[in-house]
Amino acid sequence: MDTGIKERVLEQIRKVVVGRDREAELLLVSFLSGGHVLLEGVPGVSKTILAKSFAKCMGLEFKRVQFTPDMLPMDMVGGFVFNMKDREFEFRQGPVFTNLLLADEINRAPPKVQSALLEAMQEAQVTVEGLTQKLPFPFMVIATQNPQEFQGVYPLPENQLDRFLMKITLPYPDSATESKIIRRNLDEMDTGDVKEVFEPKELEGILHQVEKIRVSDEVIDYLSTIAEETRKEKRLSLGASPRAMVHLIHCGRANAYLAGRDFVIPEDIKSVSSYVLAHRLKLDQSAVLTGTVADPSQVVQDIFTKVRPPR
């Protein structure tokens, strides 16, 4: 167990991103959990630079795809092109063949493209015309979307949202942080300042260690109770899926690893519950209209406040 990992990563990210420690930490937790992240925020709140600097310090190959309404699935996964020299079709890999894919403004792409990402995100492979190709290991998607856009966008369906381990909302920075950002940007600043924290082999070792973190039966039962509560909750019309609970336990393991423990405690799960669950839950319309609840994360917090963890 290496307790210094989080600090090493944050130290590098702080060189270019100001005031986003918690978000960077959540990216690290998602990465160690083998999951994908949806970053939501208005333009200019450092979503892209955060993803870029994270990829850089983790020593990951990084590719960025700007999603647009006229995009085709092959623009992302790749496709067969005719090789004039050999006189045969050959597969040309798309930008998805990387370690960290930044899917910028994912909700601007048509559903066909979004669903092409599904297989990649779920199984770390892509299939084009019957040919299945494995994606590089590790593979992570960081998608971004702007919550203020309503025109020319295709909101992600529930099944796609469920594939994202976490949804992280980036609010505007407070005025002190904003002053720091402006002051810092008076000079040229780029991700070139960010140093790699890990060797590829070291990273692989860490990911294997996270998988070995112990999860007691009682902690698993605690999660089952939470899942059941979300499904019984009157303010929700869609509760948490079993996949959501699996994602939550993976995050618990990653948190335990970062805390230097080889076992998961309920707090490891509770601390990321809103980020992992809220985007998968659907509020009941009558609860919204009566003003009982406005945000699914409020329901998640209420459930975790109510359900007794193993103590």
Add this chain to the structure above:
Amino acid sequence: MFAFLAIAIIATRRIRPPSVQDLSGAFQDLDRSITKFVPDMPAGYTWGEAVERLKGAGVKVDWSKMESSLAEYEAFRYGGRDVPKGGEDEVVRLSMKIRRRIVGYRNKRKSAGAD
């Protein structure tokens, strides 16, 4: 007023420390104390949250000892280790402090009412 004050002091003193066998028993007793005597602590509290909360409330115990006892207890409770030997004294102290504090508070109110 003095009679009520005397009763309050006696009532506070009458709380005997629980007889706990080990660290696990001490934490179970602490859980009972928190559940019973800290009414605004939600049912879903975790140990980390409880420690933060009580620390913030100014309960005076040796928090570094308490935290190392908690780490050992968690290793037993969730990590499958053997029941740790020792370390329960500070947990019992915290549990007693929680009880005394509430009893003391109740008695204070009672005494104020008598005035």
